[in-house]
Amino acid sequence: MNLFCVGLSHHTANVQTRERFAGSASAERSLRTAGCAEALVLATCNRVEVYGASEKRVSTDEIAQSLLQNSEVSDGGHTSALPFYRYEAEKCVQHLFRVASGLDSMVVGETEILGQTKKAYQSARASGAVGPCLHRLFQRAFRVAKQVRTRTEITRGSVSVGSVAVDLAQKIFGELGNCKVLVLGAGETSERTARALISRGVSDLRVSNRSNDRGQELAQRVGGQAVRFDKWPQQCREIDILITSTSSETPLLTPTNLEPMLANRVDRPLFIIDIAVPRDVDPAVNEMEGVYLYDIDALRSVAEQSLAVRRQQIASAEAIIAEHVADFLEKVSSELNRVSRITGHPPVADNSLHASQL
Amino acid sequence: MDRDLLIISTICFLAAVVRTAVAVRAGVFRPGRFNFLAIGLGFLFQAAFLSIRGHALGRCPLTNLFEVFIFLAWSVALIYMLVGPAYRLSLMGAFTAPLVVLLQGLALIAPIDVRHPVKVPANSSLEFHASVSLVAYGAFALACIAGVMYLVQERQLKTHQLRSIFYHLPPLTDLFTAITRLLWLGFILYTVGIASGFFTGQPLPYVQVVAAIAVWLLYAAILQGRYFRRIAPKRVAALCIIGFSAALTLLWGITFSAQTHSVP
Incomplete structure (x- = not known):
């Protein structure tokens, strides 16, 4: 035989x-x-x-x-x-x-x-x-x-941008069940990342988009809650994870406007996933205590590091x-x-x- | 005979250190059963040493700097055995073992195992005070180790350079919870230790009392800052390292001065 x-x-x-x-x-x-x-x-x-x-x-x-x-x-x-x-x-x-x-x-x-x-x-x-x-x-x-x-x-490690973001969230917060997530911008990549977070236990998801209709559509699709675009800065006081992918030409988040939002959350980290190009978040934000900022290049770099280790x-x-x-x-x-x-x-x-x- | 047990114990802890170092160098670090077993075995030999020495002295073996170092190393291993598995901090063993090797190595190499010419009489209040304080030091040591783990992970997250060890560290928030609990455990034991020091029937050494209260105040301030959410987790982690270094200096000072001036 x-x-x-x-x-x-x-x-x-x-x-x-x-x-x-x-x-x-x-x-x-x-x-x-x-x-x-x-x-x-x-x-x-x-x-x-x-x-x-x-x-x-x-x-x-x-x-x-x-x-x-x-x-x-x-x-x-x-x-x-x-x-x-x-x-x-x-x-x-x-x-x-x-x-x-x-x-x-x-x-x-x-x-x-x-x-x-x-x-x-x-x-x-x-x-x-x-x-x-x-x-x-x-x-x-x-x-x-x-x-x-x-x-x-x-x-x-993970070798795709979406799963790297989710893995990092778990490394920061452990169980994601109690995490509050805000999705800023109703793009395809942010939807995919949000879905990946939901699959790992996130239940409190908020969506904010310049066009309120698109924001509501995405919120409905992922089982989240729509938030008016002018209200998103207030949300930053409560949330743990921010996924941002708007088409803004200038940064929406800078150390100056983020600092007052972080005033009452000294012991809670904030994980920011900025997948917008041009970036929505000023890179200097990463220097702030308790804030972990990953833009698309940083996420790709982590994915590539993992892939390199796997090859080794x-x-x-x-x-x-x-x-x-x-x-x-x-x-x-x-x-x-x-x-x-x-x-x-x-x-x-x-x-x-x-x-x-x- | 008792020193042989201590040498075997140090070899066990050293095995955990070497294995971790080799694994980290090869880039395939993962905390396994080996570290826990090696530390467990080392802990048993430490306990056997302390038991034999205690029987020989007819009291708790805390009569010189050598015994204090070993008792402290035993406390660190004890708290690790209790806390490590409960909080899934198996990686903590990789950080605990070097500290124990350092303490025991110093104790074995340095000429500090000085026997008192006359037998030190048993004093249960004094022994209680000393042993509870040392177990508190063990908890502070573990909080310090957890603080190092927190800072290592925090640094890698900030710089986006994730090394092999990163994937085996517990999540930041879990690590911070463990730090807080270890601080509370150490603080309560230390409070009991200091309070019992006033009822030993021995004259109170002014400088040592002031220094012990200063360390107590430092930990009280860290916990107060944590309780009212005034200190960021990263600073708490750094303060755990500073606090333990201060506590260790104080311990050395207390034991050294006790050894040179009077019987503890």
């Missing part, structure tokens, strides 16, 4: 190609008909991969056909030009460990892929498509991913994976040798994986 992985990902295929395989997660039955003893389909927005174990070699074309049969987009089923990759045995094990650990992801170190892999495994197991071979392989992959996360800093951690993560690949293959071959001694079959000389004996 052979262990293999056939797939395409953001590395090899563009989004138009990948979307042809939407819905192919249910292709396990077709794959088994094509000759796979065990099959698991991992389908996310960035990849479609089949992990399988078979007695005889199932060609890449047959696998692609099985996937296309189950996809939601039917386009004649031509698969010859599709940029599929194929990994066998050791390479397949290594690839899965890298995928589960987030090393093969578009954003290195993202953790969503592990959840997606677990979901794909559970679904395949429930349908009976996973046997002992893939079971063992995937359980080890989950262990490897956990170890990579805990023993390296590959998942450290790739070598450590690869070392952990290599260790596990070697250990996994060694365990498999020693087990095969033990089985061969019992059954009288010749022992294996290499690290080839024989699913039926696992």
Whole structure:
């Protein structure tokens, strides 16, 4: 039996190609008909991969056909030009460990892929498509991913502007449930940041915009409360987080006009996220005690720092994976040798994986 | 024999320091179980040392500067063991261990373990006064450490340069809550310690009493400023460091003068 992985990902295929395989997660039955003893389909927005174990070699074309049969987009089923990759045995094990650990992801170190892999495994197991071979392989992959996360800093920090802002808010205030947020300007980025804050527990959100109608619309969309634009300075006395993205040509907040607003809040920090260009907040505000100002460049810089750290951690993560690949293959071959001694079959000389004996 | 226990204890704390230093250098710092275990083990050896020394002296082992340093290091570790896990300040261990290593290292290296030629008689009031005051110092030491953690995080947030350690520090507001509680704990214990000092039956050393009251007033002022929200958290954190430095100087002065003039 052979262990293999056939797939395409953001590395090899563009989004138009990948979307042809939407819905192919249910292709396990077709794959088994094509000759796979065990099959698991991992389908996310960035990849479609089949992990399988078979007695005889199932060609890449047959696998692609099985996937296309189950996809939601039917386009004649031509698969010859599709940029599929194929990994066998050791390479397949290594690839899965890298995928589960987030090393093969578009954003290195993202953790969503592990959840997606677990979901794909559970679904395949429930349908009976996973046997002992893939079971063992995937359980080890989950262990490897956990170890990579805990023993390296590959998942450290956030790499998008929105999530950096939310992470910083949590580093300042801890639980965000009691935080009061004011969104100044009803732009798309401020809406996205506000939504990210809501998803982390913020419930008191106020929106103020020059055009009151747009402000009210945004307030309604995010479940907040609209505040008239001439009233926003008063709000600064109460709020903890200010997200600003107006199109003002001059700074709305300067140390001079912010100082009286902070008079009665000496023990409460104020976190200002200024995503406007030109900036709404004078950079000198950051020098004020208890005020933490992050403009778009500062947020990007933090995101880039995190990304750089993640890249530095790739070598450590690869070392952990290599260790596990070697250990996994060694365990498999020693087990095969033990089985061969019992059954009288010749022992294996290499690290080839024989699913039926696992 | 008792000094051996102390050396083992110092090695345990040193292991936590070395591990933290290596991890920070490699940029993969994360507070783990190792630090907590190493500190816990070090604490047990400290306790064993104090117990053996106490039995040998027939009283609380606070008869010279050496024992005072060890008792203080034990108080710091004790408060950390009680407060660290409760407030999820596991990273505090990384800051606590160097302070304990410093105190114990100094005690072991400096020739301050001077035995009194005559056995120091037991005085339960005096021992209570000294031990409660030292545990208060332990709480102030932890408040000082939390203050350092606050200032490190605050600085990184202000400069937008977030290092590895930043991601393992507790949120600023949580850290400030811990500082406030440690200050209150230390202040209450210190008040009890000072008050009990008036009932020891010993003549009151004027300079030491004035200095102790000055430290008490400093902490009272910090807490008053905090209570009425007149002092910003950053300044409270800085004052915790200043306050503990003053308290430590006073402690050294009290013990040194007691050692040179009379039996404590």
